[in-house]
Structure formats: structure tokens, C-alpha cells
Amino acid sequence: MLGKCFGVLSVVSFFFAVICHNTGAVCDAIVSGASKSVTLTISLIGIMTLWSGFMNVLKQAGIIKKLSRLLRPVLRLIFPKSFKNGVATEEITACISANLLGIANAATPLAITAIEKIQSGRKTDIASSDMITLAVLGCASFNLVPTTVIAIRQAAGASITYEIMFPVWICSGLCMVLGVVLCRILGKIYGDT
């Protein structure tokens, strides 16, 4: 997927850079983009390290197993294959719990761990249906309090600040439900790998 995306982006960018006389800006973008990717990755290394460590503590203490048993009735419907075969159930539970608690920066590392765990028992490079459901849920990122947006609004002197949370909850909630439903339907149509 990424290879094709990069191909499309580079062809389109070249085309527009020539037409809009932006070749200089594109040169800068290529160089600065490469170094920006390092900054992004490094900031991710810290969060990944911390949450993977926490995850392992909770796992060894048996807490995630209890939580996973508790959430099983719901998660079984969303990730049928993983829960049927007992693969990565603890990792998926941890990721979804972080998502529901609104700890968005923990959801990413936990989702990566979950997908790695599902992948570890497979021999193909094609994503399984459960992996895709997890990724789509990640895209509808649920934040209990969208702190960045509220901070920007307060700084700009807005009178409506915290009130935006209600539409945000409804919107991300509905996106998550719709995402799961679409994934399950498409998973049925295309089959699993």
C-alpha cells in the first residue's frame, strides 16, 4: 500500500511542481520531509517504549487477562477470528481499552503490538480482517477530551470551548461503529487470509 501511495504522491507532486512553478519548494520539502520523519519516529520511540513496558507489567500481573475475559462478549463480535483462535486477545483488549479511556497516545503503541502479535503466527504479508478493523478503529481516534483543539480555541479567545466535546463524541462514536460495520461486511465479502 505504502509503495503505491508513495508512487502516486511523487508523480502527482512532480506534475504540479512543474505546472505551478513550485520545484524549489518541492526540493526543500523532500529534504525537510526526510529529517522530519526521524523526529516523528524518535518521539514515537519514547511512547512505544513506555507503553510496551506498562503493557508487559499488566500482562504478567494477569490484569489484562481478566479485562479481556470481561470485554470478551463485545470484542468477540468485532474481532471474531482472533477471539475464536485466542490469538492476541490480550493485546487487542489493551488497545481497545486505551481507546475507550481516551488515552490516544497509548492506543497507537498497543495497536502496533496487537498487529505484530497477530502477524507473528502468519506467513503472508496480506493484512487479516481483524488487523484492518483495528486500524480503522485507530483512524476514528476517540479522545475523551480533545485537548489540542480546546487549547487552540482558548488561545484564540473562543467563547465555545468545551462545548465542542459533545458533537466530537457523537461523531467519533458513530465513525467507530460505522467503521466496524463496514469492516465486517467487507471482511465477509473478500474473505479472510
Place this chain on the structure above:
Amino acid sequence: MEILEKISSFVLPCVVLFIGLILLFGKGDFFSHFLDGARDGMKSAIRLLPSMCALVVGVSMFTASGAADFLAKLLAPVLDFIGIPSDIFPLVITRPLSGAASIATYEDIIAKTGADSFSSLCASVIMASSDTVFYVLCVYFSSSGVKKTRYALPVALFISAFAVVFSCVLCRIFF
């Protein structure tokens, strides 16, 4: 309303406190479990760099070349027809592509139309309820070596388009 922010700012410290209590009172060497897990997490994060590099370079080129602006203009009649305010068109393009670029676009919208304008409110809800789809998919899949993501990108993009439309509808109802 501020009370909600207070509560949510307690969630993370509580999780960390819980871990701390396990380290203090748990039977067994839980700190070495922490270190083991943390080491694995660090390794997965480093494995992300090559694909992250390709993604960020691609997206930076795309926005710098003027293609993103052109796409926003191209989509304008469609968005206009659905009832999405024209000020937020650039945000609709940048939101799935890049976190930093979409925050910049969002701040532009606020500066241009005022923080309490309808466009700014829609933009706020869009910012908070959708994520940078390309980045999320890249990060989620690349460290485990999954290359063919099948219907993940189309569904994710559809969901984020739905989030844009639905955000505007909700803003009309709420404000």
C-alpha cells in the same frame, strides 16, 4: 465542563499509579517485565523509520507542490453541494495526510473567520474526531511487515470523509 477535563487528566496518572503499585507490592520481579516489554516496544518503533521516511517525504512533496491546493479547488463544488463551508476545504484535504499541516490549516481558519464562526466550529469537530489516516495506517502495519492492506485505506478514507460531513451536520444542530 472543566470538570471533565479534570477527570480525563486523571486517567493517565491513575494508570501509571496502578503500574507503580504493582511494582511495589506485586510478587515477582515486575520491573524486569517492564524492561523486557519496553525493549520490544523500542525495537518495533525503530523498525518504523524506513516507511515513515517514505510517507513523510511523499506527503511533504504533495503539499509543497501545490497539488493539495488544486485538489481542494477541484473538490469545492462537491463539498459546497453537501453544505460544507468553503473555508474548511483545505482542512478536508490536509487532515488525512499530515498532523502538523492540518493544525496549521486549522489555525488559519480560526485566524481568518474568527474562533466562534460556523466554519471554525466545524473545523474543530473535524480536527478532534478524525485522524491522519495515512500516518495511522503506515504506523500500524509497517513494523509487523504487513504490505498488502486490502480494504483498509478505502474504508479509513470513507470514514474520515463521513466524519467531515457529519461534523458539519452536528455543528448545525448544536450551535
